[in-house]
Amino acid sequence: MGRPAHFSTKDRILGAAEELFAQHGFAGTSLRQVTSLAAVNIAAVNYHFGSKENLVNEVFRRRMDEMTAQRLQQLEAALRDHPGELEPVLAAFIEPALALAQDRNGGASFVRVIARAYAEHNESLRKFLSDHYGHVLREFGKALSACLPGLDKETLYWRLDFLAGALTYAMSDFGLIKRPAGASEATHRARAARELIRFAAAGLQTPAK
Incomplete structure (x- = not known):
């Protein structure tokens, strides 16, 4: 499920990452899972954060x-x-x-x-x-x-x-x-x-x- 559009891309990525880290841990969460939940592409994660x-x-x-x-x-x-x-x-x-x-x-x-x-x-x-x-x-x-x-x-x-x-x-x-x-x-x-x-x-x- 994606994040509402009124959140900034960065906020959507952070919210999705927090939710997934809570469920699966840091090692158990992939950037692909984060991008899917946040409804963004990997380039957006790299642009805002640079690395996992x-x-x-x-x-x-x-x-x-x-x-x-x-x-x-x-x-x-x-x-x-x-x-x-x-x-x-x-x-x-x-x-x-x-x-x-x-x-x-x-x-x-x-x-x-x-x-x-x-x-x-x-x-x-x-x-x-x-x-x-x-x-x-x-x-x-x-x-x-x-x-x-x-x-x-x-x-x-x-x-x-x-x-x-x-x-x-x-x-x-x-x-x-x-x-x-x-x-x-x-x-x-x-x-x-x-x-x-x-x-x-x-x-x-x-x-x-």
């Missing part, structure tokens, strides 16, 4: 740039309005990611793409994400360190790594807690964020031995 590797990177960039901007904006507000408070910093890290997962325009597909990235150990993608978004973790690490002066840097980064894993799991909505029948997605997401923030705060505040 770059197409993978751009699928991430399309989602991550917006989430990163929201995280850093919320972090800046947390540091300004709630200096020294842990939970507002955690909210800045967690809430934009859960909002992305609930995005009706392919958010669920992108979460599955993230899971594929973990499963396939794509080193090229890992380097791309580290180069472009590593600074975000460092900014949060710095902010969390200021809230947790008794925690050494190595322990802090272990715990931040665990938080990132728990957040990815929460984004997938694959766990034991399902959205109650009467609750809206926004209400369920807010509850998930609140519970994860409390959980993370308790873990981060545990004294290092």
Whole structure:
């Protein structure tokens, strides 16, 4: 099924690639499948992206740039309005990611793409994400360190790594807690964020031995 004509060619290719990567993984998706679903020819993919590797990177960039901007904006507000408070910093890290997962325009597909990235150990993608978004973790690490002066840097980064894993799991909505029948997605997401923030705060505040 092709993409609606009002989307740009580049957007149609990215949307098709995201959908196929979610279903079949990176290695299991061919450019021919992408061009077929996006209703474009291979020349369009080569023109906009140059290679399959770059197409993978751009699928991430399309989602991550917006989430990163929201995280850093919320972090800046947390540091300004709630200096020294842990939970507002955690909210800045967690809430934009859960909002992305609930995005009706392919958010669920992108979460599955993230899971594929973990499963396939794509080193090229890992380097791309580290180069472009590593600074975000460092900014949060710095902010969390200021809230947790008794925690050494190595322990802090272990715990931040665990938080990132728990957040990815929460984004997938694959766990034991399902959205109650009467609750809206926004209400369920807010509850998930609140519970994860409390959980993370308790873990981060545990004294290092």
